[in-house]
Amino acid sequence: MTASRIPYLLGHSEIANLFGVERQTSQKWRTDGTLADPDVVASGNPYWLLDTVLRLHGHAGRQASTQRLAQYQESIPDGYRVDDPELLPVIVGIQEVAQLLSTDQQTVSRWRNRKQIADADFVLSRSPLWLLDSITADATKRGRTLVPEEIERLRSGERAPQKPRGRRTTGPRPGKKPLPAAQSFTSSECDEAVNFVTEVLSEGHTAVIRPKR
Secondary structure, three states: OOOOOEEOEEOHHHHHHHHOOOHHHHHHHHHOOOOOOOOEEEOOEEEEEHHHHHOOOOOOOOOOOHHHHHHHHHOOOOEEOOOOHHHOOOEEOHHHHHHHOOOOHHHHHHHHHOOOOOOOOEEEOOEEEEEHHHHHHHHHHHOOOOOHHHHHHHHOOOOOOOOOOOOOOOOOOOOOOOOOOOOOOOHHHHHHHHHHHHHHHHOOOOOOOOOOO
16 A cells, blocks of 8 residues: 655644753743634644745744754655645544544544554644545554444544633632631630631631730
C-alpha cells in the first residue's frame, strides 16, 4: 500500500515550539484572536495549516525559527503544504474513529496500544490523528463494521465543537460564616462555658482556651 501524503498541520504544542514560546502563549493567541480560527478540529482539538501559522511571523515581535520549521517538516516525510482548508483530506482523531466504528474512545485507545488498528498517520500535540481513508481501509481489512452515516457526516465537514479552554466561569463563592465572638467565663459559669465550647466545635471551629488570673 502506498504511503499517504500528510498535510502540514500544527497544534498548540507545535506552534509554541516553532515560535519558541510556552504552549499557554499559543493558546492565548487563539483566545485573543491573534491566531485565526482552527483549520481543522479533530476530537475537539484545534489544528492549523502551516501557512496559517506562518502568517504570525514578523508581527508584534513574533519570529518563527527557521531551524525548527525545517525540523518540523522533516518529522513528516510525506508532508505537503496546503493553503486552503477546503483542500484538506478528512482528518479524524480518536473521538471520530470511535463514532465511525460504533465503539467508545477507550476501546480505540486499547486497540492502538495493542497494534490492533492502523498506526496514526501523524501525532500532533500528543494526540493521534488519521486520514479517514486510513481508518476505512483498516476497518475493511480487519472486518470491522463502519457506520456509513458517520462517514458521510465527516465528508460533509460536520464536526464536534472545539473543547472549551481556559478557566471555568463560576459564580462567587458563598461568604464564610463569621466566627463566634470571644467570651470569658468565671469559675461559677462552668455550664455556660461548656455549652459555648460545644457550640463552637459543632460548627467545625477550633476552640483555644487561655486561662487568665
